[in-house]
Amino acid sequence: MLREALLNIVGSYPDYRALQTVNKAAPLYRVVIETVPSLLEDLLSDTSHILFEGSTGRGNITSAPWIATFDERVTTSATKGFYPVYLYSTDLKRLFLSLAFGTTQFTEFYGNNARAFKKIEDAAKRFYAIQAAAFPKNWQVGPIDLAASSSHKLHRSYEHCAIASVSYQTDDLPTNAQLADDYRAMMSLYRMLVESPLTPSLTDLLEESAETPKADELVPVVTAFVPRPAPSKTGSSRGGGNNRRSAQSQKVGRAGEQAVLAYEKKKLIDAGREDLAAKVVWEDEKANYPGWDISSFEVSGAPICIEVKSTTGNTITNVELTANEWRAAENEGKKYKIYLVTKALKASPIIEVLEDPCAYVSQGQLKIETAVFKLSLCKDPNSPS
Template sequence: MTIRNIISEIVAEWPKYKESRKVDKNARAYDLVVNAFPGSLQSIAQNTDYLKFHGSTGQGNITAAPWVATFDTRITSSATSGFYVVYLFSIDLKCIFLEFGFGTTQFTNHFKKKSECYKKIRTAAGELQERHEKKLLPLFKQALHDNISREPIDLAATSRDGLHEAYEQSAIYSIKYPLSELPSEEHLESDFNSFLTLYREIALDPLALKMEELFEWAAEPANTTGESAITNFKSRPAKKRRKESSSKSSQTRRSKESLKVGNAGEIAVLNYEKEKLKKAGRSDLAGKVIHESAEGNTPGWDITSFNEEGEKIFIEVKSSTGKVITSIDITSNEWKAASDHKDKYFLYLVTKALTTTTPPVEILKNPWSYVDRGELEIKPIVHELSLQLKG
């Protein structure tokens, strides 16, 4: 079946299917969205390397309107995060959009007020447009006959359709097709492949923002003026091994902690350490706490502080905008300091670094000892190979 025919049949089948409320894998509409449409896109894609084609009518309950996405697995394999190309049907079934957009779960989880959340999503979309338009958009627009839009799309979503409201705001580029006047099959195929070309260019661009970085860029750092909740480190449950090779996870590079997130975490820890010493009656030491990284020092930790007995302690801060940290990157310099100072070396794990005035802090004392007794594992992700002769 052609894309054009599949879209038309989905429109015809959807109202009846939606009435059942629960996802029905035996229904014709389900088969069209989940199997036929993705399969057709795969057959017309000029290059399917790294691509995953996926359609959804909802999970459990039927969604307000169906969507069919194409994921570059180097970026994402889920509609909740990362960038992807997606066909979105409007809820009133009057139009369908071909969109290059991004997952909004990170935004909706952190910004509870819809108005603020959608504003941040648009800020993120605008930033990505600005970063790529000089290089990519002229050719992209020429291929699409200037039909491309840089604005939010209209899926006829109401306040009850929060997911689709977020989809509307996360459009970076889009094309609108009225369902009563679908263009030719050749036109649809050409547009789809043009979007895939843009997608690949961004995926391969070494300077392209990752989703985590885009969220961090859009978020305003919260003033860490409150008192953070402090807990002692507890080892995470062992990760279940998948049947397939585990090499894939070890090859996946985590996005680097941004300066904004790192600084927010360090300020929270700096405030905590000074208050801790004041409460312990050591105001004389509170003024001697050193923010090493802010002063351009690289001793292998970010903050030099003191314990209640007046002994120096060395704190490396690892920060995240997420709710939990399951692994960290640690440099050879930091790990050498951890092995040298042992009980005086601490990892402070700061979560929700940009989104609360009191980011939680988890304290891991002597990380070297956890590795030494085999409770935690440290392994190299990247090796540096010098191409110069050894002196």
């Protein structure tokens, strides 16, 4: 039964932890990795899209174990998306059933430090505020106490990424029936959040948390475009929401364009072409929509058309182009460039320059495909009837 398995972990983990490195032959390992996930699966009548995972660490044994439930439409990894998870405190005195999220995006952006923990906690509060009406009123909201010290960095991040939780004292766990009811309630909420268009993505939450660098602080690093290897077929980590069209993504897009503008002007000024730098145009700022974002120049004086695509992450594997942008790319040929800006909300964003994307497509190095169809609801004037 679930209660007995959870208590087994409490009693056996100290001796297992003393082994220091993960031992797959240890009975405790099997309880965390197989027994509890199997018991949780048995509690659900519908396990479509659902994955279960328990962990005692990778290589070195962690201070306390966790057992998570993932909806593959959001994530298949504890480092991404949001998900329900059983978290033991490092002293094994408390157990939390938490709705939490992967913190890797935040620690990669801010570092593994107090500032990152504060941003993670704020993001959890923001997530809850957006969907507050869906949560049971008696759940604990916000950070949890896992008895984590400064040496327990993973568990410190787990403390701050808790959105809402059910808490238990391990010396007074409720009945199997109550544990089962709590888990089913959590999973019912989780499924609703996954399917709700209001649920924010972690990308949105990260972008909302970051401040846009000032123009005079920007020091972009520019590299030439290199085609990416074919992507592996893994689960999504979208985390909810239509983040590429969100207000926060507009913030990131603007930051990327600002970085490109700063780079283009500096490039020309450093080459002694102040006259050309003065003529660089941020088209969107002037409400111009020629099919690119910035009109600039080579140092030779030849005009170039720059479309900017930006992310707060470390890489961009595909971009969405409007019909107007792709038509401009076809018309402008070698003059048309796509600047791929990663780490766009950092003072030192990376700019990767893709020159003449149409040439890459015609040579078979890249592929262009229709992502969206527009259905006009007006009668076709060419229709015979």
